[in-house]
Ligand SMILES: NCc1[nH]cc(CCC(=O)O)c1CC(=O)O
């Protein structure tokens with residue numbers, strides 16, 4: 364037997380800061396972060412979101428300013444989510460493929476302001492555009508149809524690519540949409556537009572504040588369990604990821620984050636592809652609530668959670684704490 368006390372003292376390498384730094388197995392940098400931004404109509408508008416303290420919706424001009432801030436902080440990518448005005452929401456979510464919708468105007472404003480200094484990731488799903496708050500089209504019975512929805516998602520994705528999106532991120536969980544979108548991007552002369560698939564997205568109670576932020580929460584009837592995954596399942600996530608990689612995804616997302624570290628770990632071990640975590644709105648809100656209640660130190664809590672994603676195997680993390688974390692990391 365080697366390595367027994369006192370030959371081995373595990374505390375020896377922890378005894379000083381320089382030594383802890385030397386032995387640190389995982390690092391976090393601003394380049395690991397994706398910053399989600401909510402877009403709203405108007406100009407010069409900043410609307411704080413009650414359930415996401417510290418996060419606002421910005422009009423397109425403000426979005427471009429946030430993207431410049433991201434570049435300055437060293438954050439490589441921003442993710443866009445629109446709060447579509449009520450009068451533009453419809454049963455079929457047609458506003459999703461309007462070339463002049465809020466999303467497309469925000470993409471163009473960022474690309475005009477930042478060029479290639481910042482990547483733009485765009486969400487593909489119908490929930491910010493439908494009057495019923497579901498991610499797809501409903502049949503007579505209220506079931507979210509798969510193939511008809513996929514056809515619309517393809518139009519939505521191409522619309523975003525035409526406006527200049529760098530990464531298409533389908534968050535809808537329909538079957539077969541990655542293949543359909545990949546083919547359409549190839550045929551539409553967008554071979555280098557990436558797809559980051561929300562491959563393993565769970566029907567989660569942690570999405571509440573997001574639904575407020577995009578204005579779909581009050582509209583949603585029922586739940587999303589016929590397309591988002593059951594939190595009890597893990598093998599099923601590997602099948603989802605395997606399919607999306609085969610269909611042409613460049614990277615995959617696991618969502619939510621902290622409660623699904625085991626899924627991240629399994630996906631990374633099984634496939635070795637770039638894996639990202641979405642630290643969702645409820646996770647953000649819980650950290651802020653802990654700080655506000657005097658239960659924990661916000662900065663310490665968020666940095667500990669972010670390094671956990673790296674340890675589990677993530678290439679990066681989509682988090683509402685991105686600008687705060689980047690500032691902390693930049694010292
Ligand atoms: N396309 C839906 C979508 N895209 C991102 C989120 C949630 C993100 C968050 O909570 O931060 C959701 C919520 C949902 O499935 O209802």
Ligand SMILES: [Mg+2]
Nearest residue numbers: 536537538603
């Ligand atoms: Mg799938």
